[in-house]
Amino acid sequence: MTSQISIHLAGAAGMVTGSCTLCEAPEGRIAVDLGLIQGTPEQEADNPHLPIDRPDWLDAVVITHAHADHCGRLPMLARTGFDAPILATPATIDLLPHVLHASARLQQRLADEAQRFGMSPRPILFERDDVDRVCELLEPLPFGKTVSVGKGMTVALHPVGHILGAASVLISNGAMRVLCSGDIGHAQGQPLPPPAPPPSADLVVMECTRGDTEDEILLPPEEQLARVLHDATIDEQVVVCPTFALGRSHQLLYRLATLSRQGRLGMPVMLDSMMASIVAPLHRQHADVISGECRTLVADDIDPLHFPELKKLHNRKQASVIKDLRGPALVMAGNGFGEGGPIVEHLIRWLPSRRGRILLAGYCMPGTVTGKLADDPPTIKLKGRRISVEAPIDRLDCFSGHADATQLEKWITGMRGDRPKVVLHHGDPAPRATFASRLADLGYEVCTPDRLEHIS
Ligand SMILES: [Zn+2]
Missing domain, CATH: 3.60.15.10 (Ribonuclease Z/Hydroxyacylglutathione hydrolase-like)
Structure with a gap:
């Protein structure tokens, strides 16, 4: 029974x-x-x-x-x-x-x-x-x-x-x-x-x-991303984007690769996440579960998550070099809520500067660092230090x-x-x-x- x-x-x-x-x-x-x-x-x-x-x-x-x-x-x-x-x-x-x-x-x-x-x-x-x-x-x-x-x-x-x-x-x-x-x-x-x-x-x-x-998706995600990168290019800014190693970073890499193939990227992209770098190639190995559009790229022997402007950082020594980065450039690092991991150093470096720009792509959990940044605060506490927020902040919900x-x-x-x-x-x-x-x-x-x- x-x-x-x-x-x-x-x-x-x-x-x-x-x-x-x-x-x-x-x-x-x-x-x-x-x-x-x-x-x-x-x-x-x-x-x-x-x-x-x-x-x-x-x-x-x-x-x-x-x-x-x-x-x-x-x-x-x-x-x-x-x-x-x-x-x-x-x-x-x-x-x-x-x-x-x-x-x-x-x-x-x-x-x-x-x-x-x-x-x-x-x-x-x-x-x-x-x-x-x-x-x-x-x-x-x-x-x-x-x-x-x-x-x-x-x-x-x-x-x-x-x-x-x-x-x-x-x-x-x-x-x-x-x-x-x-x-x-x-x-x-x-x-x-x-x-x-x-x-x-x-x-x-x-x-x-x-x-x-409710997301307002008025433009395709790569066009929304292109606008932010265009503004950063004009102001010669380093765009800092908190990402998650599984999911969000690969959504961004996919759209960045599209812009790169179209000749519209025009800046170096630093991926400061070992896990995201390891996982990206697995999408090609599991072509049966990726989108049809992505599968077509794979069938044409195009890596959907890689492009010439992408530099994957494999250790902290490599990552320390980008403290001296000059814009325009994009840095993606974990974790996606800004609550630990390499992103914290990048935020401390670029938040107090108008030469930095923060891209919040996707869900920002209330109470976390990205949740607080989404409210455009004048200052924020990171690693026990009060940091002034001078860098402009962009939100793109389409990358959730x-x-x-x-x-x-x-x-x-x-x-x-x-x-x-x-x-x-x-x-x-x-x-x-x-x-x-x-x-x-x-x-x-x-x-x-x-x-x-x-x-x-
Ligand atoms: Zn999940």
Whole structure:
């Protein structure tokens, strides 16, 4: 006899990180995502507490995509003795080791620095061996294939744009179908296609990161980018752009490569992100999941994410040289919220100068450095120093990795069959409330549960 699948939001309830949704039925138990909480120190203090008590409780973990806020606590689970399959698309499986090893290295470095400088201790959540254990458990699940899990659950993955390999997860026990959206990509998310219409489901656990935002896309993204670069050329400025190593940097590289092929770039581009540099060529290797436009370039032996003006910086010594850079030039560096990584030095260098220009491309999380810069502040605090903000600031929302409110609505209303019940997660309280009332107006039954609240 089959019964309903019950759902717990074990993360990302009313916030945008730490994704984890537990799906439980007599036929099996599946976790969709097990992400790191990334936010204030108080929020991150929850990271050591895994939402899964016993490693043998789960029949499988399914990872929607390789962003750390969706996969970053997998090594902690592996450390507890978990030995069930971890399912993900082949592209996500290629990305995961890079992301998790980088996270282990970062934790070690931050812990060492905290000890050396007498700061409050930083936890080490996992180590290299734990990441290796995760890699042993990974099982590829390509789009369009269905696998059995537990005693009668099935799992299938569906493309959703966002980053290379990103997927929605459809779980069924025969009586009920649950769709976990994962992060829903932007309609203009080249080199990836726009999100595919979702498969039919009875209940959808849906992200709503930008559920209160509408993008004004009056011009194609490369034209918007060309305008900013044109202004920087006239004023001989160094454009500093905070990017994420997975997703946003590749969206920008794709449009920059287009401008370069058209002979309209006209400035050097520095990519100060090892991870972004490593991941860019993987798009060619996974040509089956990139956009048709991008696939055509690959078929013509054109690298869609490379161009002659691009210089990839592979170490801090190379990066230090660009302190003396003269405009016009573009520097892209992680992380995308300006909350750490090489971008901080670039911001400290160029924010106080009219020879600098800041490009905020995509979502700026409220409270983070980019979130504060988006409000055009006279000063900002970086590394404990108060920095004056003299550089002009441009915003280009078309480079977001996330769908805006209209695109989110288009995604859910693109589902065939009866309207599903919708559980909104992965959104701060304001966008979640706004998008919930938008869906309710369309006739959907919507709920916005607290963390660990039981839904069935
Ligand atoms: Zn993501």
